[in-house]
Amino acid sequence: MIKIRGLTKRYGDFDALKGIDLDVAPGEFLVVLGPSGAGKSTLLRCINRLCEPTQGDIHVDGQRVTAERASLRRARRQVAMIFQHYNVVPRLSVLKNVLTGRLGAMPSVASWLQVFPRRDIEIARECLRRVELEEKAELRTDTLSGGQKQRVGIARALAQQPKIILADEPVASLDPKTSRTVLQYLKQASRELGISVVCNLHQIEYAREFGERIVGVSGGRIVFEGGPDQLTDEVLHRIYPGLDEGTAKAASPARAAATPPRHDFALEEA
Numbered sequence: 001m002i003k004i005r006g007l008t009k010r011y012g013d014f015d016a017l018k019g020i021d022l023d024v025a026p027g028e029f030l031v032v033l034g035p036s037g038a039g040k041s042t043l044l045r046c047i048n049r050l051c052e053p054t055q056g057d058i059h060v061d062g063q064r065v066t067a068e069r070a071s072l073r074r075a076r077r078q079v080a081m082i083f084q085h086y087n088v089v090p091r092l093s094v095l096k097n098v099l100t101g102r103l104g105a106m107p108s109v110a111s112w113l114q115v116f117p118r119r120d121i122e123i124a125r126e127c128l129r130r131v132e133l134e135e136k137a138e139l140r141t142d143t144l145s146g147g148q149k150q151r152v153g154i155a156r157a158l159a160q161q162p163k164i165i166l167a168d169e170p171v172a173s174l175d176p177k178t179s180r181t182v183l184q185y186l187k188q189a190s191r192e193l194g195i196s197v198v199c200n201l202h203q204i205e206y207a208r209e210f211g212e213r214i215v216g217v218s219g220g221r222i223v224f225e226g227g228p229d230q231l232t233d234e235v236l237h238r239i240y241p242g243l244d245e246g247t248a249k250a251a252s253p254a255r256a257a258a259t260p261p262r263h264d265f266a267l268e269e270a
């Protein structure tokens with residue numbers, strides 16, 4: 001579904017991404033794990049060209065994504081995004097926020113006038129049902145909690161009927177219980193609808209719990225690729241250079257449940 005080859009992103013003389021090769025399968029839930037500044041957001045933003053790669057090729061659903069208008073339009077229809085700070089419009093209703101996910105599929109006149117065809121409203125309501133917020137459809141979005149706003153963010157992404165969802169630290173602003181609920185909604189939708197998800201996370205525990213495959217990024221390179229059960233102490237040290245022994249042990253599978261975290265990027269506070 002996504003094929004990335006030799007992706008490099010340079011800011012001035014700083015290489016944020018250094019030759020990334022990565023494949024994402026249809027329907028796969030891939031977690032990208034790594035410390036702050038590793039290049040996770042840059043990687044996601046290069047996939048839908050919010051950020052222009054310096055070098056390398058990205059294919060989405062078999063088509064090369066380029067800066068050319070038609071290519072960008074096609075890619076952006078297929079790729080939806082979920083943001084850390086939700087990016088909802090506070091004064092709009094929940095339903096209207098979800099309907100903005102339909103704008104790319106609508107004729108321009110209808111989208112300028114914000115006149116939504118009945119079919120689009122049905123799609124938006126169905127997406128709200130998936131995140132169990134249908135009864136909040138008519139409320140202003142600023143009356144919702146953080147977790148509910150992120151569920152609106154998920155519904156809006158689903159309303160786009162994408163093949164891929166890129167989620168950039170979607171639970172970084174939420175408490176642990178809400179984070180798990182939000183990730184469960186996202187994973188369930190991915191599974192039921194066959195949508196590939198690339199989800200940037202800071203928390204090792206969530207990566208292990210939700211990732212079907214995990215990619216560890218450090219210093220702009222992929223330093224690990226494997227299943228959640230392969231996330232050993234040695235691998236954690238590779239992803240988080242300088243990680244202290246106690247935290248690595250706390251995050252290792254056998255001890256994760258029993259040992260409290262010491263870094264916010266390592267484990268949630270229970």
Ligand SMILES: Nc1ncnc2c1ncn2[C@@H]1O[C@H](COP(=O)(O)OP(=O)(O)OP(=O)(O)O)[C@@H](O)[C@H]1O
Pocket residue numbers: 011016034035036037038039040041042043
């Ligand atoms: N527009 C920019 N101009 C210059 N440097 C940038 C720009 N955007 C990102 N960077 C740098 O590129 C590197 C990677 O940033 P990126 O945001 O991708 O990291 P990240 O892994 O997502 O970090 P975090 O988890 O803190 O969001 C960082 O060193 C960052 O300072």
